Amino acid sequence: MRDPLKPADLHVLLALASGALHGYALVQRIEEESDGRIRMLPGNLYAVLRRLELDGLLCPARKAPRPDEDQRRRYYELTDEGRRTLEDEARRMSALSERVRAVLGSESG
């Protein structure tokens, strides 16, 4: 199994899990899902997108911007590898939380 995902990577992948998004929508989605705790600024966002793209976890989507949108917008979507990574991460985290619960439970019990 690979190393745990960095929080920013995890949030980007999670935001894309429900469909292709462009940069600004990604920022908004991540903010909503983290209750406003995670605010991605352009510098970080584009670096993370680039890294995930180079790692083969996401790719530019074929979706074209709507006519009323900024035509320069680029949409991103998860690759199969990206989706698998996200699932692996979810499994890793639930395994971890079960382990934590087991340890704490045995202590208090």
Next chain:
Amino acid sequence: MSPHSKSLAVRCFELFWRLYPPALRAQHPEASSLFLELERRERRRRGRVGAWLLLVRTVLDLLRHAPTAHRLESRFLRSMRSPVHRAGHRGLAMTTLRHDLVLAARLLTKQPLFTAIAALTLALGLGANTAIFSVVYGVLLRPLGVDDPDTLTYVTLHRESDRNDSTGFYPPHLEDVRERLAGDGAGAREILGTTAFLFEAATLMQDGAAIEIGSVLHTDGDFFRVVGYEPLLGRGLVPGDVEGPGTGNVAVIDETFWRDRFGGDPGVVGRTIILDERPVTIVGVLPAHVPIPERDHRLWMPRGFDGDPTLIGRVNLLARFDAGAGLVASEAALRRAIADVEPDHPRYDGYTVSLQTLREAMVGEVRPALLLSAGAVALILLIACANMANLLLARASARDREMATRRAIGARVPQLLHQLLVESLLLSLLGGALSIALALGLHRLLVALAPAGLPRVDAIRLDLPVLGFAAAITIVTGVLFGLAPVAHVLGLDLARRTSAAPRAGRRPGARLRSALVVVQVTVAVALLVTAVLMIRSLREASAVEPGFDGERIGGARVYLDSDAYPDDAEELAYFQQLLEGLAGRPDVEAAGATSGLPMDPQTIDYDLPYTLPGRVSEEEAAQAYVRTVSPGYFETMRIPLLEGRTFDSRDRPDTGRVAIVNRSFARLAWADASPVGESFSIYGGRRTLRVVGVVGDVRFSALTSPYKAEFYVPMAQMTYGAMNVVARGPDADLAARAIAEEALAVDPSQPVHSSFALTRLTADSIATNRFLAVLLTAFAAVALALAMAGIYGVLSQWVGESARELGVRVALGSSRSGIVGLVLRRSMLLGAVGIMLGLLGTQAIGTLIQRFLFGVRSSDPLSLIATAALIAITGLAASLRPALRAAQRPPMETLRAE
């Protein structure tokens, strides 16, 4: 933000976005529009300051992640098996940086004296700037703690002919205006909401005793919605809290009240306090630091406003306008509404309104003085920078040989420059760190010195935004003065390449150094002239005769509760009894009461139109300020009686209406004729007053304010429940205490609101003048010292470099005094150019300074000459040592050393 032109923020973003690899940038052409959207959203949510903070965070974020982006790009290129191999590039840069840092640190520790002088110079400049910025930021820039403060405005009702001639609203009038604004279809869409409020004093009781008197904001219930406060606990006030005319039974308190009275108990909502003998339930707590509008109120209560005549001219109005409509259109809409209701409200005939954003209304008056201070302190930093540049240049010349050697063994020019910049940045960081300590001290001093009436003093803090500013100016300063040695090295390199060997006395950098000294002297002159003008202006203002003698006068504000004293007769009886009590005390020489006390910022100063019999009312001087005074007031204040009599027990509610006019009123209305026995009318001719006396003029709002036409009426014939009681005693404090004691003796439920010493109020009235004079004098002293250090340094350097030339001159028979003269002439030349430029510069900004001056012109020749002379003398003094040293050196020694 205009969609047509790129805003400063977007330009700034694009500048730093360039740090990213070109391939990545090409992939994201939409980056700046993404930033623009984030910025707009932030602006909507948190206002202009929020948007700026976002820009700062975004730039920092770009700086932080740019290296990662480059690493990724090179990884990508490698993965493409590109022959371009960029790995290790950053590693190399890091090694160089570390190497240069070590080198610079070693150099600085090797020359501790140089380092100490440089760091202290910088700390002085940077620290003073940081401290002043903390005040500027706190007062002018810090967020107000309300929603979108730029669309929240304070509405001033004033005469169409004179913006300064303002009054408050009267509820029935206001009600019609607001109906007109809201009106179906025909209403003003520009105005989103309005709220009326006023301040009242209230007494907080505990176990039947009064424990505190404070100011309470009474509002119609829309206040919290319109202003947009977020309570810490509970809720704000809503229109439903208003139950008919008068004050409701609930209150919102602020955090300080909550902590003082309830120890921060989280269960405070629902508890009861006794205010003016009535139980009031607390419904919410507001955070501290949002007492807006600026007033020291800690309680907010709902109130139904009705036609109660005591409310005439006392109600304030805030309006929230639609950002899309803009301030001007909203003001026009409100003016239309005022004009529409005018026929029903003849009292407000000829009145209109002006809108001011809340921030402007709160701090507009002090902004010029703060900006002047900020400008002056920025000049100090400029001088410090010039000094640093000079120090480094002098050292750079001394290091010519080192640089040449390093060039010879293969160091490239960019490497040398890199190292020089690292050195100057390290120096400036050292100075910056020291400056924080200095700024902490200065900041405390400034807050303590702050003139009475400076708004938002509690917003002045040394916190993150201020420290961010300190960091920014530290780096900018370091780069700025670091450029000087860079220019020097580049000049050397050029000279080497063109093989034009520098001649003695004409070394590269010598001219730059002289220019820097001229700049220093120029700036020092400008600051010193301004300081001298401020001091003279303060002296002029302090020497003004106020028209009364405030020595040993103590006073107290007595605001009677209108429930306990419902009519004039009872209020009059109270004050008569209080004054009788005071008259009977051995420690009170004289006592009196007035509705309008000179120099008291809390006093109500209002004027009335009056008419003279047989003359048309439109005549000039149709307005005069009215004050209600008790018998004994003029005697207590020692306001001279020029003619006729003062008020006494003959003036009763049932006797003929009388008035005493001041000299200005008498001159305006009756020219040279005696006004005693004449009469004039007020209240549209419904009341006629017979003049029984003429008294001297007094300065009313400040020592620097002009005389105004005033008339006085006896307290018995125009009674107010809010009076200032004054007494002359052995000293002001004892007199004030006597008033407080007598007030408690008359009615224990009505303690005095606040006490004061009259000379204190008088001094406070020119506190801004004093503040500026002290500040600028301190700045000028620092500037002078730095400029003199500059002259000294440059001359010493020149004497050192010209040792050979001077030695030859001595050998050829030049006398010692000749050598001294030679050096002094050089310094005089630099000084004279600087002084000329400085004087010219001061005249250029003369109009800017003039507004802060009283009784002295910015072109005042005496001040200019005195300053020029002072600079010239100190300049000569600073040059004397280098000159004598040059003359005392034995010529042979110099020549041998060559």
